[in-house]
Amino acid sequence: MAVDHITQALWSATTAFKTYPSLSGDLEVDVAIVGAGITGISTAYSLVKAGKKVAVLEALKVGSGTTGSSTGNLYAPIDERLYTIASKHSEETMRAVATSRTAAIDFIEQRVLEFNIDCEFNRVPWYLFSEPGNDLMAQVGKEREAAEKAGLPVTGEAPASFPFKVESMANIAHQAQFNPLKYVQGLAAAIAGDNCLLFEGTKVMDVEDGEPCVVQTERGKVTAKQVIMATHSPKGIYAVHTAMEPYREYAMAVRLKGASPAGGVYWHVQQMQHYSVRPYSNEQGNFLLILGEAHKVGHKEHNEENFLKLEEYLKAHFDVDHIVYKWAAQNYKPADALPYIGTSPLQNNTYIATGFAADGLVYGTLSGMIISDIIAGKENEWAKLYDPTRFTPIASAPKFAKENIDVAFHLVKDFLFYGETDQLKEIRAGEGKTIEIDDEKLAAYRDEEGQLHVVSSICPHMGCVVHFNNAEKSWDCPCHGSRFSIEGEVLEGPAYHNLAKPKATNDTEE
Ligand SMILES: Cc1cc2nc3c(=O)[nH]c(=O)nc-3n(C[C@H](O)[C@H](O)[C@H](O)COP(=O)(O)OP(=O)(O)OC[C@H]3O[C@@H](n4cnc5c(N)ncnc54)[C@H](O)[C@@H]3O)c2cc1C
Incomplete structure (x- = not known):
């Protein structure tokens, strides 16, 4: 199968980037935000609205990190499944996860309307389904039941035009998808100004927590009352690193010979994982995107195989003309299936937002809502749920132990x-x-x-x-x-x- 553009994400290849200056000299603001992905820019929006003066310091370009390499799906359930939250925590926690994620999707829709952001935001259904003959019905049934208990609008019906054979289905209405890079670029352009200073090409080299905090960059230092590490995984040494597993995941955008399936987030359950498929159209034509084949970072010898598996899967299910873009990006899976959003453990004025797994367009947005409320001194109903200082030994135990055995194993084995x-x-x-x-x-x-x-x-x-x-x-x-x-x-x-x-x-x- 021919490939047009190797290892470039569809969004960065087809979206115009606005340019912002680099920091030149020292600066004092209320809040410094490190990183201008969906987390950094959403947090900046809410802080500016709360009357804070903010500086966003981005090493590369706005949205050019994982946000610009995602698949642009917005849904209330999670990669690890809602039923996992119920079993690791409680049904109440599962409901709060679904409610908070639904609120974050609504927040994105409101910003799209507020600033008229042209990012192809559409409300679509989310489907988790299994095909006949692969014994994965039970998993889908469990998630359908969990979604129902979480108060989501779920049914077991597949629409007539569904592009796959279905044995079991969880179909949740009123989820969404968009172009994540156009959204973040649009939101950044809307908030940039005297109270929201955006700097690109400004790499942060160190953050010192204190009163005030000091952020050292290659181009000057920023002094701020609070600092937010919106860098996907916080830079430097943080306790949460020992409670997250980094995963690499692979994506492709292809052209089909025939018509694209209807808009929707299609999660096709496989043994040990799912493939996520979605259509996307812009002025350059129709694309079908696929995401899957996750593995722990640095744990796979022949990474090319993962692209080949995605290609095989697409060929088996669609009439593919050719691959247009293929790329990979990173996830950080939290030990107890909940992300870490809020004040960094052992620090006072540094905030982290990480452990999003493959669900971080929604969790990154939610982080902005939660952290801005904490800084503004407002109560936030979800702050406690995602508090990074939580200690959940039972929920985290198997993954926490595995992650740290893995680290010890690599330290010893790779040296030996x-x-x-x-x-x-x-x-x-x-x-x-x-x-x-x-x-x-x-x-x-x-x-x-x-x-x-x-x-x-x-x-x-x-x-x-x-x-x-x-x-x-x-x-x-x-x-x-x-x-x-x-x-x-x-x-x-x-x-x-x-x-x-x-x-x-x-x-x-x-
Ligand atoms: C292949 C793939 C597909 C995905 N699809 C989806 C999806 O469909 N839906 C969903 O909800 N989630 C999805 N996710 C997850 C989601 O993309 C991420 O969780 C989310 O984009 C993280 O956003 P962020 O702003 O926290 O991080 P990023 O977007 O990575 O932003 C962090 C920024 O920090 C900057 N930075 C790093 N170091 C420094 C430094 N020293 N100084 C200054 N700046 C720095 C980076 O350049 C970057 O721009 C997907 C993930 C992967 C891997």
């Missing part, structure tokens, strides 16, 4: 089995390997032209060894999800600093 290839010349074109030369632990990649790119293989976040990702040509840390380019630059995740150049010290950030 280092350097099976001790010769740089053995590395073939397109291949990346961790090797040891003169007691120095290195990550070496040979590009298609035969040139070697060598950096330290020790993640500067907490000292784990990075693994090569052959689909995206990056070095990915299996412990907390930091990712680096083949030249060692931070791409995403909690690390502030780049992989060191060879012959440099390997100190961690602590």
Whole structure:
């Protein structure tokens, strides 16, 4: 199958980016927000409305992080299923999750109407379904029952034109989908001004919690009463890193030979996961998007396989003409199935919003609603539910233990089995390997032209060894999800600093 644009997300390839200046010099504001994804921009909107002066500091461009690489679906249920919340917490918690997420979708719709944001926002149904013959009926039935208990408008009926064979169905009306990048770009443009200073190309290098907080950037320092880490996973060392698992997930946008299915969020249950399918149309034509094949960051050797599996699935279910875009992006799954939104544990004036799994367009919006209320001194009915200082040993136990055994395993195993290839010349074109030369632990990649790119293989976040990702040509840390380019630059995740150049010290950030 032909591919037009490799590893580029549909949204960033087809949406015009507005440009904002970089910070130049020091600044004092009420609140500094690090990161201009859906979380940072939604929070900025609500804080400005509450009368605060805000600076948003973005390393790259507004919306260019995970928000611009998502699939743009907005729904009240969650990736891990509502029934998981009921079993890990309670039915009351499950209802509160559904109600708060519904309120966040309504918030997005209200902003679209308030600012007339052209982002193809549409109310559509959300479907979770299984096909005949794969024994997954029970899972769908359980979620339908959970959705009903959570007060969502759910039925077990599939519409007549449904594009898949169905054995079991949970069909929730009045969910939504949009172009997430156009939305965030539109909202940012609407709020930018004297009380909402937006800076792009402004990488934050350190945040010091205090009274005031001090945010150091490469281009000056920002002093603020409060700081919000809206960087998807908070930068630096935070307790929540030990309670989240980073996952890489794969997406594709294809053109079909025939007509697209009707608008809707189609979650097709598979063994151990689901594929998420949705149509999208803009002036460039009709696309069908698919998302799936998640795996823990840095835990897969042949990442290309994941794209191939998505392609096989699409070919089996649709008359695909060709792949137009394919890309991957990251999720952080929380140990107890609830995100961490609010004051950072052990800090006073730093706020975090993370652990969204694949549901963060809604949770990021909800974070803005909750954190802005806390800062403005207003009661928020959901603040306690998502409070990062909560301790839920029973709900978190299996995942918490697994995550930390995984980290310990990688710390030991990757150091023990280092350097099976001790010769740089053995590395073939397109291949990346961790090797040891003169007691120095290195990550070496040979590009298609035969040139070697060598950096330290020790993640500067907490000292784990990075693994090569052959689909995206990056070095990915299996412990907390930091990712680096083949030249060692931070791409995403909690690390502030780049992989060191060879012959440099390997100190961690602590
Ligand atoms: C493939 C995929 C599909 C998804 N689809 C959906 C979906 O359909 N629906 C849904 O609800 N959720 C979805 N999600 C989840 C959702 O996309 C994310 O949870 C959400 O976008 C996170 O938003 P954010 O603003 O917190 O983070 P981001 O959008 O990642 O924004 C963080 C920003 O911080 C900036 N930043 C990082 N470090 C620094 C620094 N040092 N200094 C300054 N700025 C910095 C980054 O450049 C970035 O712009 C999907 C996730 C994946 C991986």
